[in-house]
Amino acid sequence: xxxxxxxxxxxxxxxxxxxxxxxxxxxxxxxxxxxxxxxxxxxxxxxxxxxxxxxxxxxxxxxxxxxxxxxxxxxxxxxxxxxxxxxxxxxxxxxxxxxxxxxxxxxxxxxxxxxxxxxxxxxxxxxxxxxxxxxxxxxxxxxxxxxxxxxxxxxxxxxxxxxxxxxxxxxxxxxxxxxxxxxxxxxxxxxxxxxxxxxxxxxxxxxxxxxxxxxxxxxxxxxxxxxxxxxxxxxxxxxxxxxxxxxxxxxxxxxxxxxxxxxxxxxxxxxxxxxxxxxxxxxxxxxxxxxxxxxxxxxxxxxxxxxxxxxxxxxxxxxxxxxxxxxxxxxxxxxxxxxxxxxxxxxxxxxxxxxxxxxxxxxxxxxxxxxxxxxxxxxxxxxxxxxxxxxxxxxxxxxxxxxxxxxxxxxxxxxxxxxxxxxxxxxxxxxxxxxxxxxxxxxxxxxxxxxxxxxxx
Numbered sequence: 034x035x036x037x038x039x040x041x042x043x044x045x046x047x048x049x050x051x052x053x054x055x056x057x058x059x060x061x062x063x064x065x066x067x068x069x070x071x072x073x074x075x076x077x078x079x080x081x082x083x084x085x086x087x088x089x090x091x092x093x094x095x096x097x098x099x100x101x102x103x104x105x106x107x108x109x110x111x112x113x114x115x116x117x118x119x120x121x122x123x124x125x126x127x128x129x130x131x132x133x134x135x136x137x138x139x140x141x142x143x144x145x146x147x148x149x150x151x152x153x154x155x156x157x158x159x160x161x162x163x164x165x166x167x168x169x170x171x172x173x174x175x176x177x178x179x180x181x182x183x184x185x186x187x188x189x190x191x192x193x194x195x196x197x198x199x200x201x202x203x204x205x206x207x208x209x210x211x212x213x214x215x216x217x218x219x220x221x222x223x224x225x226x227x228x229x230x231x232x233x234x235x236x237x238x239x240x241x242x243x244x245x246x247x248x249x250x251x252x253x254x255x256x257x258x259x260x261x262x263x264x265x266x267x268x269x270x271x272x273x274x275x276x277x278x279x280x281x282x283x284x285x286x287x288x289x290x291x292x293x294x295x296x297x298x299x300x301x302x303x304x305x306x307x308x309x310x311x312x313x314x315x316x317x318x319x320x321x322x323x324x325x326x327x328x329x330x331x332x333x334x335x336x337x338x339x340x341x342x343x344x345x346x347x348x349x350x351x352x353x354x355x356x357x358x359x360x361x362x363x364x365x366x367x368x369x370x371x372x373x374x375x376x377x378x379x380x381x382x383x384x385x386x387x388x389x390x391x392x393x394x395x396x397x398x399x400x401x402x403x404x405x406x407x408x409x410x411x412x413x414x415x416x417x418x419x420x421x422x423x424x425x426x427x428x429x430x431x432x433x434x435x436x437x438x439x440x441x442x443x444x445x446x447x448x449x450x451x452x453x454x455x456x457x458x459x460x461x462x463x464x465x466x467x468x469x470x471x472x473x474x475x476x477x478x479x480x481x482x483x484x485x486x487x488x489x490x
Contacts, residue, residue: 043083341357437452
């Protein structure tokens with residue numbers, strides 16, 4: 034985790050007032066998920082790791098959605114009622130930070146990959162001996178497109194900031210682009226913002242204009258550079274998919290470096306909080322939702338879908354298994370193909386090898402759940418619990434109608450519909466006695482064939 038390298042306190046202003054119309058969504062743009070987590074919360078996490086003691090999100094349309102997302106984190110919001118540009122948006126945070134006297138980082142809610150290390154580096158650069166008034170974060174993309182440009186000297190001193198619409202052909206040829214991420218002392222920020230005008234091609238109040246104002250005052254501004262992928266903005270579904278792919282690629286590399294075997298890395302998809310131990314093997318086409326923890330030496334077979342689950346040491350999952358929230362697999366337990374587990378605990382060595390649903394259940398160590406077994410946990414109104422004792426054996430195609438308890442060591446015969454508790458070490462048979470009628474099947478076939486032949490005449 035990064036630590037602040039400046040003695041001054043740090044605050045962040047996150048600009049998220051844009052309409053996000055290119056997303057074609059009722060969900061606010063910055064709340065679209067990457068690795069199962071809203072992109073805004075990825076950014077807020079980095080800001081927190083950098084040591085920021087306060088953050089303000091500037092919102093416009095969809096304010097209620099953002100308020101709901103950040104309020105549990107103790108983060109304030111400020112409203113930009115009219116979309117008049119980034120400088121105007123930043124000004125809306127002034128009341129929330131009126132008593133703040135440290136360094137302010139201004140960034141954008143749709144840049145989820147901004148790192149804590151970059152934020153602290155910008156803050157430290159602001160405190161360097163040459164005492165710049167402003168630090169801007171620049172990058173050099175493969176295609177500079179319509180990004181604003183930074184015209185700077187070799188030592189990083191900024192000579193000019195210019196938006197693409199206002200740039201000359203020579204300025205557009207410069208490949209150093211402005212990410213918009215800005216570090217500035219609060220004492221400098223508000224007076225400079227008050228002086229920003231909108232005499233430009235778009236008629237907007239641009240945040241980068243504070244650099245030109247600071248230079249005109251005889252101050253100094255510098256640029257710190259980072260990789261383009263760190264500051265990619267996300268404005269469309271295609272860009273969201275690209276961001277997801279970049280995040281997943283980095284996570285796959287990280288887990289393999291930590292001792293996890295991915296048989297086909299590009300087909301495995303992690304969540305932002307997936308935790309995996311050493312010597313875990315993950316086969317192709319596995320998807321992890323949020324809240325998954327996997328202990329050492331577990332194996333996840335192909336085409337499994339796992340979220341909100343805890344998988345114990347040496348446990349085995351799949352292929353084609355689904356673990357839903359609340360699933361807990363004990364050490365060396367096994368959930369096989371086409372088994373679904375929800376809010377159920379399997380003890381050490383317990384097995385459900387195929388074609389089974391286990392919901393709202395507790396399965397004791399060493400228990401064996403036969404193919405086609407289901408725990409009938411829902412009556413249309415309420416959920417009920419099934420308890421299966423250690424070493425119990427549940428025969429294939431059984432239905433355990435909860436609430437019900439199967440004692441340790443008990444055996445439930447195949448095809449049973451169990452509606453009452455079974456005591457330990459008992460045999461439960463819940464099916465009619467088998468009867469055979471010799472010759473009946475042949476007589477039935479002969480009669481039906483004769484009837485069919487008569488209809489065809």
